[in-house]
Amino acid sequence: MMGDSRYRYTKKELYDFSPQRSFKGDAREAAFLLGGIGTGNVSIGARGELRDWEIFNSPGKGNILPYSFFAIRTQSEKGEVVT
Secondary structure, three states, X not given: OOOOOOOOOOHHHHOXXXXXXOXXXXXXXXXXEEEEOOOEEEEEEOOOOEEEEEOXXXXXXXXXXXXXXXXXXXXXXXXXXXX
16 A cells, blocks of 8 residues: 555554654653643643643633642442542
């Protein structure tokens, strides 16, 4: 399918297990957005930090809360709380 213009990558490229690309240097501007349109959102930065808090209709690009984290609380059928 190499000549087929519908596909951007060949099967060989898609299933290649060579080392992944890495980007060195300053990564202050890279972020992955979590959330959806109209729901508020938070971004995960290139170093794993939570940033760009935009909730309650308040823009927050560049807003970094250094001690923020996500936590999940679950409860078993017996009532034990697991965090």
